[in-house]
Every structure is written in structure tokens, then in C-alpha cells.
Amino acid sequence: WTYPNLQLDALDTLRWDQIGYNSGPNPNSPGIGTFIAPCTFFTSDTSGNSGRSNAADWIRTAYHDMATYNQTDGTGGLDASIRFGAEQARPENVGDAFNNTINVVSGHANRYVSVADTLAVAAVMAFENCGGPQIAFRGGRVDATEPNVPGVPQPQDTLDAHIADFARSGFTQTEMISLVACGHSFGGVQHAIFPDIVPDLDDPTDTQSVQHFDTTFTNFDNNIASEYIAGTTQNPLVVGSNITTNSDQRIFGSDGNATMLSFANSAELFASTCSTLIARMLDTVPSGVQLTEVVTPLPVKPTNLVHILDGDNMVFTLDVRIWNSTNTSMAVVMLWDDHNGATNSTTLPARRLGTSSAINDLYKATWYGVDELTFDGVAGITTMRFTVNGDLEDQNGLGFPVQDSVLFSTSSCSFSRNPILARIDVAVRNGVNATRVFLEHTSFDSTGAPVVTRIDVPPPTQAVAVNSAYSVWSTNLTDNLFYTIGAEIDGTLINPTWANQAQNFKSC
């Protein structure tokens, strides 16, 4: 992808800044990857002896959310409808896994990342970070506004019903066998919610009495297949005493064990099959939803850009992620072009505590950046480029464009702190054809889906100049929420700025 792209930028962060710097929804909160490091970790019981894991819950949740898909009418699929209590209350969705999962991941949703995207990325991380293959992740899922119709297979259903259920969701019988094996490489069946399948195990190392699908239940491998083929499996859906609920046995055996035998014989085949099928499972979305390209990390990514107009000056803060590096003493230089056609430069120091990582440290990134760099606000900024140890990073000549048409102005001020009354001044660059300027705030509705509200900033009746390049448009705020600035310039919606709030401005 190419910078700037707010959606892919946010998805890149979600997907690749898994642990460490920039990984949380706000600076001090942990990234999603933290909750499966180690893969035995289970948020609701940190004793290490519960028999459960977040990784297993996340994979099961993604599957149950997807399994309502009906390819004939294009309804259902991975759309976070599983977050609704009415869907979780169904017998097909028994257990607390779904609520646990939503609680951990949905805080990472924002206006560019749906709750469904966070569910999908959590499943990707569970596989990848816990011994499984890499999975191509796309974003762009759209959150359902109501529960989907039921449709998740249950262990007591017949083989024909399972084949029909998977066909409805777009998967063949062989793909069904594979997908169940991929998922059931993790976790197991709990006594508490399936007492007819699993007895109370009375095991201090498995306090929630989870009978696991294979011996390596917190990480991915082909033991689910090799133990099944060897006849040593303790999978309760294969060797359970009640044959009615032995769904894995019926499914795995439905082609004479051919698929499971191939997986037992080849860990590579199992991993590559799961990589493809899990990606397809996660990309099973309601018709009309357009997914993005596969989200790859930008090698050099400017992020968290904050620039504000302070009289004649522009004050500029920026983070830059250098992907696949651990070196905090590189020469990272930011070059920027201004409206006068001049090129300026500054060396960016490494960020203290500025490292992030993905897939169990398979990939690491170091962060460089600058706080409150001040430069000529009249000259402004049009494009950034970077050099890293002398190598130019400029998106193949495009540079990294920066909009400075609309900015917060430090002339904004607060009349009263309690109750809040503040005047927000938006500096609009002279000569740009701004037909509309607005503040935007993102909140979350009762279902956790992001909602964006807008406050128009009216054009001034009489121009108030900030400097020779900018004039002010103003509006009053009576709350302390975070707002970004957006605008329509020459009929095009421009990228919103970073978010600011009333209390950050001096008294009037």
C-alpha cells in the first residue's frame, strides 16, 4: 500500500505492531499479541492450570462468527455479529469464549478497523504466534448491526448436516475435514458446558476440565492428525463415550481418513492447507463487503503525525517505524519539501522504548521520531522523504505526502474549564478551495461499533489571519472529547488530522 492511506495505515498497525511501541489503542495499553504471549496465557484464569487459552478462544470465536455465512443469499459471515448477546445465548454458541474474545480485541477497533477485523486479526495471530503458518490478512470487514441467523454446526448433528452446513458457507467436504483439523489443533471441550461429552476430570493441572483435541493444545502442529491416525488420540469428539457427539470422528473419517492421513504424513501440507483455508474462512464476509489488499508492513512508515500551527511556526511531531530492524543507532533523516520548493532536513533520534515486534519476535521494528520540531509555518510542508543509513525511502519517487491545508491553531482557547467552553481555531491555508471544514469525533455505540460524528466549522464572516499563509475558521466546543479536523477541498475529502481536545488549549 501507499502512504497516506488511513485505513491501510491503521490495519498495518493492527496487524504488525503486535507487541510493544504503538501496539495498543492508546500509548499505555498493550497490543493484541501481548494476550497470547505465551500461547498458554488465558486472561480469565492466569494460574496456567485452567486447561484453556486465549489463542483457542480466539480461533473458535472467528469460526463461530463466520459459520453463519450463507453463500446463496450472501448473508452472515465474519461480521462480528457474535458480539450480540442474542447470538451468544444460542445453544450453538455455548460458553464464555466469545465474550472473552470480544473483550480483549474489540478495544482495538476504530473508525478504520471494524470489530470484525479485530476478530480476524486475533485468529491470524493465534495461529501465527503459536507455531502455525503465516496467514494472509485483509481488512475492511463491516460490523453487523444485528445478530445473524443461526447456522453453527453442533457435535450432535449428523455428518450430512455438517457437510450441508459447510457447503452453505462455501466449503467442500474435504475443506470441512481440513478446517476442523486446523481449528482443533488448539484447545478442547470443556466439562462445564459439555458435561455429556467430557466428565469432570478432577485434574489440578486442568482445573476447567478441558479434554483436549490433541496433546499439544496451545500450539499448532499436525498432532491432531497424527494422533488420530495412530489411534492414540484423546480427542473427545473422536473417542467420546457418546457416539452421537463424536462429530470429529464422523468428519475426519468421512473420506476414509485420506485427508487426515495426508496431514499426519506431512506437517508442511497441513500447515500450508491451514494457511489457505483459515485465510478463506476469515475472508468469508457478507456480500457487498469489499476487503482490502493483503496488509503488508511498510518498510519505513511515518505514523502518529501531529502538526499544529503556532503563529508563524509549524510544530511537528512524528514517529517513524523502521521495519525489520533492531538497530537504535541508525542514521535516520527526514527530508521535507515545503510550499516554496525548498527541501529541509532533520535527523530523527531513536525513540526511547521504541521497539515493536510481530509473530514472536520473528519481525522486529525500531522507532525513530521527533517531538515538537519547529519550522516555518508559512513555508509549510508538502512531502516527506526519509534516508536510513543513506538509503532513500520515498515510495518510488512519490514521497510521503503531508496535508497542511487545515490544522489546529494554537490560537484556540478555553473560556471555561467547568463547564467546558472552548473556541477551536482551525487554520485554513490561503488559496485552498475549502468548501467545508469540520471536526470529527469517533465514539463507540452500545455494541462496540465505531460511530463518527461531525461538527461543522463555519467559514469566517471576516477573515482572521494567523500569518501570511493561514486564516482561521472557528467553532465553539462544550465538551472535552477528542476531535480530528477534516475538510472538503476542491470537492475532495481530505485526510483528517490527529485528534485534539478542548482542554489542551490555553485560557482565552
Ligand code: HEM
Ligand atoms: C462441525 C464442525 C465443528 C464442530 C461440531 C465443533 C465443535 C466444537 C466443540 C463442541 C468444542 C468445545 C468448545 C468448548 O468446550 O469450549 C469446540 C472447540 C473448538 N473449536 Fe470446534 N467445532 C467445529 C469446527 C471448528 C472449526 C472449523 C474451527 C476453526 C477453524 C474450530 C475451532 C475450535 C477451537 C479452537 C476450539 C477450542 C476452544 C477452546 O478450547 O477454548 N472448530 N469445537
